Amino acid sequence: MATVRRFNRTVTQRVGALDDEYLSRGRPLGQARLLWEIGPAGAEVAALRARLDLDAGYLSRLLRALESDGLVVVAAGTGGDARVREVALTAAGRAEWELLDRGSDDLAQSILGPLSTGQRTRLATAMAEVERLLMASMVELAPCPPGDPRARSCLRAYARELAHRFDGGFDTAVSAPVDDEDLVPPRGVFLLATLSGEPVGCGALKLHRDAPAEIKRLWVSATVRGLGVGRRILADLERRAAEAGHRSVRLDTNRNLVEAIRLYRSSGYAEVPAYNDEAYAHHWFEKPLTPAP
C-alpha cells in the first residue's frame, strides 16, 4: 500500500512532468498531446475524443488550431458514415510528430543512460511488470447492448478463438444459438470489459424463466489474460443473476478450454450432468448463489 502510494507520487509526478516537458516544445501541451495521438497513421475524431477524454467542442477547436498551422487535415472519413471525420498529418505535421517521437526517445535515453546493462534489463522487466499489473485495475466492466460494435468485435474474437482451439473447429451453425434479445434486460445481460475504450473481454447472462441463470460467451483477450479479468466478469454476472432472484447459475464448456475450467472450479462451480445438448460441450458446471440482500 505504502509502496503504491510512493510510486504514484514520485514516479508518476516526476516522469510525467518530464514527459510533458519533452512533448510540449514550444507548442501548448494540449495540442502536442493531440498531435502525438493522431500519429502518422491518422485517426477518427471520435477515437481521439475517447482516447484523450476531451470535450467535443474543445477537441474541435484544437484540431482547428493544428489545421491552421498546416499540421493536419480533417476530411470526411473513408467509411460509410459521412458524419465521422478523419484526421491525418500533413508533411509538416509528420515532421513535427517525428520531433515529439524523438523527445520521447530522448527521455527514455536519459533514464537509461546512467544505468549499467544489468540495471537496464532489470528496469525493463520491472516496468513491464508494473504496466501489466496496472492494466488489471484499468479494465472497466459495464453492461452493453450485444449489437454494439465493440460487443460484436468481442464475439467475433470469441468465435475465432473457439474455432482455433476446439478439436474439430467451431461452427456457429452447429452450436446452440443465442439471440441478441436474450442478452438484453430483463431477459439477460451482456457485459463488456474495456481497457481505455478498447474491448478486451465479455460475458453474457441469460435469465431463464424456469431454470437456473446461464452464463455464455465468456471471453478475455490475450492482452489481459492472467490478470483476473475473467474472474471479475464471472463474479459480476453471478451478482446480477442473484439480484434477479436466481438461486444458481450454470454453464457448459469444452474440454480444451482448460484455463476456463480451472477458473470455474476455483470460483466454486461444481460439475453436474449435462443439462443441454450443446454440440461442443464436454463439461457442465453449476454454482449455488447466495441471494442478494
Add this chain to the structure above:
Amino acid sequence: MATVRRFNRTVTQRVGALDDEYLSRGRPLGQARLLWEIGPAGAEVAALRARLDLDAGYLSRLLRALESDGLVVVAAGTGGDARVREVALTAAGRAEWELLDRGSDDLAQSILGPLSTGQRTRLATAMAEVERLLMASMVELAPCPPGDPRARSCLRAYARELAHRFDGGFDTAVSAPVDDEDLVPPRGVFLLATLSGEPVGCGALKLHRDAPAEIKRLWVSATVRGLGVGRRILADLERRAAEAGHRSVRLDTNRNLVEAIRLYRSSGYAEVPAYNDEAYAHHWFEKPLTPAP
C-alpha cells in the same frame, strides 16, 4: 527502450491523471498540490517553492487563496531570519489534508483491489524496483562551492560515516586536512550530487601543480548506493582532471571501504605505493587518463 517509452506514456499518463483527479476534489489542482505539499508538519515558503518549482509570485497568490479559505496560516518563521516565512495548516486545513491523504489511499486501493494477493506482492516489488532504478537517472551532478550548506551536509555525513566504519574511528584532526580554497577552480573542484534538490553524494578533485590530480571526499548517501552514482562522480572528476591537462589521478583509501576499493579497481585504478602519509590510508591507487581532445 521501447518498454521504457511505453511505460512513460501509459503508466505515467494514466496513473498521473488519476492521481491529479483524486487530489483536486473541488479545489484547483495547484492549490490542492500545494496544500498536500505543506502537510501537517508545515513548511517554509522557500522550500515549497523549490519542491514544486513555482514562480514566487504565483506561489504567494496560491498561499493567499488557501489563507483566505482558512486552511493555512503564514507567519514569520521560528528561525532567526524574519524574512523566511513558515506555512502551517489550520484545523480546517488539516482536515482537508486528511481528505487528500484518503484520496491517495483510495487510488492505491483501486489499483490493488482487482489483484490477487500474489499479484499485489509482485506489483509492490516491481514498483519499488522501478522507483529505485529511476532514482539513478534523477541524480544530478554539478560543481558547487565547498562552503554551500548542501556541500557541508555531505561532508559531515562523510566524516560521520568514516568515524563509523574505520577501525579506530575517524578524527579530522589526525587526517590530512583539505582547504576549501583547494576545491575551488582553478585549484580544484567540489562536485555535488543531488536528488530533487537533496544532497546525496559528493566528490572532490585537487589539481596539484607538480603532481597528479588527487581525488578526495568521495561519498554516496545510503539512499542511492548501488545505483552507480559513485562511478558517475568518479568519471566526472577524471574528465575534469584530464581537461585541466593532467595525465593521471590518484587517491588513497581505507581498507574498510570495500565497495569503494571495488569501484576503484573496476574503474581502471591500479594499486601503487604510498605517495603520502595519510594516517587512515591503507591503499593508494592511480589511474592514467586519456588526454582530453
Add this chain to the structure above:
DNA sequence: CGAGTTACCTGACTATAGTCAGACATGTGA
C-alpha cells in the same frame, strides 16, 4: 552605516484549459 541581496508580496498581464448551449448535416428505426 549604506549598498547590495534575499525572501516575499502585489498588481497587471497573457495563455491555456475547459465548459455549455445551440446549430447543422447525417444517419436510424418505426
Add this chain to the structure above:
DNA sequence: TCACATGTCTGACTATAGTCAGGTAACTCG
C-alpha cells in the same frame, strides 16, 4: 416519411496557470 439520435462544429463564456515588473522589509558584509 418523420421523429429522434449522433458526430462535429461554432460562439460565448469562465477558470486556472503562469509570467513579469516593481515594491517592501529584513538581512549581510565591507
